[in-house]
Amino acid sequence: MNDSVLEDLSIDPKRLVARIEALGEVGAIPGTTGCARLALTDDDLAGRDLVVTWMRDLGLDVTIDGIGNVIATMPGFAAGNRPVMTGSHIDTVGTGGKYDGNLGVLAGLEVIETVIAAGLELDRPLAVGFFTNEEGARFQPDMLGSLVYVGGLSLEDALLIQDRDGAVVGEELDRIGYSGPAPVPGPTPHAFVELHIEQGPVLENEDITIGVVEGVQGISWTELTLNGQSCHAGTTPMRLRHDPGYVASKIVTFVRDLTAEFGEPQVGTVGAINLTPNLVNVVPSVATITVDLRNTNEAVLQQAETKFRGFVAQAAEREGVGVQTRMLARFEPVNFDPRVIKIVEQSAAAAGLTHRRMPSGAGHDAQMFARVCPTAMIFTKSVNGISHNVTEYTEPADLEAGANVLLRTMLTLAGTEF
Ligand code: GLV
Ligand code: MN
C-alpha cells in the first residue's frame, strides 16, 4: 500500500461513534452512560445479533465457532489467504462502559467498511472478530474465547465452565444460539492487532494520543473458600471462634500491604467477598474471596503469589479455618511482536499523532493471538483513566485517532511478509 493512498484514507468518525452508541444502548444501565452485557446473557445475545447484522450488511463472510467467537472476513480472496485480523470483545463487566472491547470490534468494522468503500485492492483479506467472555466477570478464566481460538484450552473443557450460580458455558451458548460450527482452534491469522481504550491514566496525564502497546502484564486470579464455624455473635467468646470473615479481612489488608512492599508495577485487588450466611448476629460459616495479582515481571509475580499463599495458610491456621484454593486464571506476561509494534508506531507517526510505548495493565484478546501470530495493540485515551465503571469515556477525537491508526496498521500488515 503506497503512502499516498494511506494519506487520503480515513475512517468515518460519525459512523464509528453512532455504532458505539447503538451497541451501548444494549444492556444500558438506567440513569448512567454505562452498560451491563455479561457474557452469554440475553443482553450479550442482543449485542451479538446487532454486530453480526452490521457484519452481514457489509457483505462479510461471518463464521461462528464452538465457543461462540464470531469472525467476519472480507470475501473474494483465495482460500488459505490468511487475513490480517483485528477484534476484541463485546461482553462487559456488570458495571461497565460502552468502549471497553466494543471500540476494538466496531473500529475493526469501520476500518473494513472504509477499505471496501475506497475499493482498495489488498494482498490479503481483513477480518474483525469478537471473542467470547473476554471480561471473565461471569466465567473464568477471562479471555476465554480467544484462549480457545488459539488452542490454549480445549473446547471440551471450556464448555464445562460454570458461573457462580452454576450456569454452564456450553448450555448458555446453546441457549443464546451462538454455538457455531467453525472449528477451534481457529485458522491462524497472518497478523493480529487490537485497538482498545487504555483504561488507565497514562496517556491523558502525558497528553499523548496513542499508546503503542509492547505487551501485557501477567495475571493471577485466585478464589479462596474459607470454611469456619458459624455460631452466635453474642454468646461465643472470641477465643473460641473460627471466623472465616476475619481471615478474609486479613487477606484484604495483606494484599494491599504486599503491593506496598513490592512497589510498582505490582498491583493487587480483592474484588469480591461473600460471607455466608451474611447476617448481623451470626459468625459466618464460609467466606469466599477473590484475589487478582498482576505484574509485568513473571518472576516477581511468582514471588508475590508465594508470599500470598504463605500468608493465607498461616492466617487460616491461626483462626482454625479451612482453606480451599481455586485458580481462576493464570497468564504469564506477554511481549508483543517487535515488527508489529514498529508498524503501529510508524502508523501513529504517519498520522501525525503523538504516541508512546507502554505496557497494558489489563488483559486483552490480543495477548492470546500473540501465541500464534505476529501481534500488537493500539491504545487510545480514557478520560480520567477510568474503566470497568459506567462513567468510562473516550472523546470522539480519540476514538477517531485510534481507528485511523488501526486502519493504517492493518493496511501495512496486509502488505508485510513475516
Ligand atoms: C480484563 O478486563 C481484565 O481484567 O484485565
Ligand atoms: Mn477489554
Ligand code: MN
Ligand atoms: Mn474489561
